[in-house]
Amino acid sequence: MNQSKKSWHQYWLALKYYKSPAIAIFLSTIILAITAALKIERTYTVNSIIQLESPNQEIIDALGQEEADKSNNSENIEPETSETGEISEEPAANLPKQVFEQVQATDNGLEDLDYNQFAENLEIKNDSLSDTIEITYSGKDIDSSKLVVNSLIESYREQQAQTEISNVEKIKDKVNQQLTVADKNATEIANKLKALLTKYDRNILESKPDYLTNKIKELEEKIAAAKSKIKEVDDEIAGLKTKLGLNLSPNAIAGEVSDSPEQQQLLEKLQEVETQLIIEGARFNSQSPVIINLEAEKAKLEAQIKDQNIATQQYVSVNQNNNSIAENTEKLVGYEAEKKSLSAKVASWEIDKARYQKDNAIAPEVQQQYQELVSKNKRAKEKYNKLLTKAQQLDIFSEDNIAQIKIITPPQVKKSLASWNKEIIAASGVGLGFMLAFVAVLILEKRNPTLKNIAEIGEVGNSKVLGEIPNLRKSDFHISHRCDPVDPERFVLEAPYSVACESYKIVYDNLAQISSNQVIKTITVTSSNTAEGKSTFIANLAALTTQLGKKVLIIDTNLHTPKQKAIWRIDNNLGLTDILKKDVEFDNVVQAPSLNLNVITAGSMVEDYLSLWQSESMKEFMLHVREKYDLILLDTSAVDLSTDILNISQFTDGIILVGRIGFTNPHKLLEAQELIKASNQELLGIVVNDKFKS
Structure with missing residues (x-):
């Protein structure tokens, strides 16, 4: 508000x-x-x-x-x-x-x-x-x-x-x-895809990782195991033939097992069924009717071969009339049958292995062809369905x-x-005229580079705002039992119970909070430019502090335009420069315009005043006054006029910058802050002067 x-x-x-x-x-x-x-x-x-x-x-x-x-x-x-x-x-x-x-x-x-x-x-x-x-x-x-x-x-x-x-x-x-x-195109693509699925295993076409390699490896392992088993069977057959050499000719058993046309036919059928079972097993799962029928046919053939072996064994047993010979003959027949079965499987697996190796060589080309057909088939169906929908909509369109x-x-x-x-x-023209005039004023005001509110001043350099001093004039302050106006340069002293004094109390409280963490007895007060109200701020802050029972000393170090002598209506015959030159004693220079308040004016102007600020006399002087007073305020020149502040502030605990609304230039204020930081001096905060009355 x-x-x-x-x-x-x-x-x-x-x-x-x-x-x-x-x-x-x-x-x-x-x-x-x-x-x-x-x-x-x-x-x-x-x-x-x-x-x-x-x-x-x-x-x-x-x-x-x-x-x-x-x-x-x-x-x-x-x-x-x-x-x-x-x-x-x-x-x-x-x-x-x-x-x-x-x-x-x-x-x-x-x-x-x-x-x-x-x-x-x-x-x-x-x-x-x-x-x-x-x-x-x-x-x-x-x-x-x-x-x-x-x-x-x-x-x-x-x-x-x-x-x-x-x-x-x-x-x-x-x-x-x-x-x-679209229908014709979709049908052609679907037929090509169907033919490719009939010719090749789906697992090959769908590019399953290492499928063919694993199949070839699996067949190689089966072939190696079967050949190893055949070798073992050959060894057993050789042993049995040796035992039966006196009682049975070498071709007798083989004739009984392999020369039988029925036995040969059953073995050939069994080999064909097993080969077909391997091929179809790669395309269908175990629950497929094709696999179930092949398994049943295989079991039937194995049972018939077993029956033939039993008949042969009985025949050999009757003709030999020797239990030992019959037993060995039965084993020999079994081994011969097992060898033929294993040999048939090896031959079938070799065929499958060769086929898989061939498929593996052409797999990339076939897979690419399959993926292209699948993609084309999908697009063809989508296009056909889309066109079909539109055709149906048009059919019912009336x-x-x-x-x-x-x-x-x-x-x-x-x-x-x-x-x-x-x-x-005409009345609308009056309203529009007011609005345009106001907008023009706003535009002209925006072109003014000075800081126009408290928030802008605080944002420059992100410095803390210690307080806001209202825009005061002599006519703004009257005491109820007096008709004379109060001087705004000393209104805290002359009207201590006025509402405007609260702004200085806020500044004092903020400084007190800072003092709780560090000792602050000496403060340098300056501004980025002249005429920003720093001297008036020092006078009123000092007056407020004395009302709290504290001893305050104001030191005017502004040799260019000293203000404290006019504010307190005191002379400037002797001052700070005279003390530093050791022409006079401290007690002969200090003046007391108010209770608990002492003021030391700037004194006589000297040419080489910079050497005074850097002298031992200045150091001794500051140590002396620091022991005698609770608060010491130094009124310095503006930063844009001289660099006195860099020499003087080294003897103080911190610096306060005073900014004035509608007057302070943001660039100069920022330069002043950067100069203070570059000199390793502590900036306590900014006091905003000439705040418009609320």
Whole structure:
């Protein structure tokens, strides 16, 4: 709230400062408003917005831009054109003229107009993005203006209906043609994909990692194991043949096992079934009917071979009439059968291995072909389904929902300028003049580079704001039992119970909080520029501190423009420079204008004053006063005038910068802060001076 009031006060001051351009803008606006009021004629503006609800663009987009690009230019779907070559979806060139003749024939206020005047009063705006048409007509008669707009709406409706009927039929033909092509294309791709799946294992086509390598490795392991087993069987057969050598000829057993036509036929069938089982097992799972049937046939053949072996064993047993010979013969027959079975499996596995190795060599090419066919098949199906959907929509599309026109804004009178009388327009000019004048003042004020509020001062260098001192004048302070105004340079001393004193109490409290963490007895007070109120701030802060029972010393080190002598109405015959030159004693220079308050003025001007600030005398002097007083305030020159502060502040505990609203330049304030930081001095904070009253 305070910030708002402060800002309006600033604007009021700025308005007074820029009153000449503000008055000029204000008067110019009023003159223009009065001139406009005198020239107003009775005019009615009728406006309406309609939307052409056409399915054409949506259906054409559904055909796909890619397909449209591939199609022959002569076959692309185009909106119907008129005999003159103009696209009929756009307003025909002769449509306004037809409406003009139609309305003029009704004798409704257009008799005095020719077509050129009618065209100037008519405005038609087309928005291709939203398919809307805005119709605006301005005329002197409200009924004739409405009639023009309504007639144009009806003309658009009839024109759109004729165009849509033709366009929908053309779209139907195009969609049906493309649907036939898409169906044929999808069928061809599907057949190619099916043939590839029939020829090759799905696992190979789908690029399963290491599938063929693992299969070859698995077959190699099976072949190696089978060959090892055959070797073991051969050893057993050789041993049994040795045992039976005296009782049975070497070819007897082999003849019994292998020379039998039935046995040979069963072994060959078993080998074929096992080979087919390996091949189909790579394509189907164990629950597939094909695998189940092959397994059943294999079990049947193995049972028949076993029965043949038993019959042979019985035959050998009867003819030998020797239990030992029968037993060995039975084993020999079993080993021979096992050897033949293993040999058949090895042969089958070798065939499979060769096939897998061949497939592995051509796998990348086949896989690429398969992936391309899968991708083409997917796109072909999507395109076919999309076209089929559009074809179905077109089949049920009727003439009733073709070329519908949606009236977004019905014909209505937007504004009748005749209803604006001259008094209202002139009053509006006054209001507009005030607003333009105020905006001009704001622009001029923005061009002022000085800091205009507390927040801006605090943001420069991100420094802490210790307090805000109000903008004070002598007429602002009166004590109830006195008629004399209070001097703002010493108002804390002369009016200690005034509300304005609270601002100095806030500064004092903030300094006290800083003092709780470190000892602060000596403070240098400066500003980035002259006339920012640092001397007045020092005087009132010192007066407030003395009211708290503390002893305060003010030292005026500003040899260029000393202010403390005028504030406290004391002489400057002897001062700080005289003490440092050791011309006089401290007690002979210090002055006491108030209780608990001592002031040392700047003293006589010396040429080489910089050597005084760096002398041992200055150091001894500061140590001396530090022991005698609770608070010491040093009034220095502004930073932009001299670098005294860099020499003086080395004897103090910190520095306070004083900034003035509407006066302090942000660049100079920032330079002052950077200079203080570069000298390794502590900046306690910023005091904002001349805060506008809330």
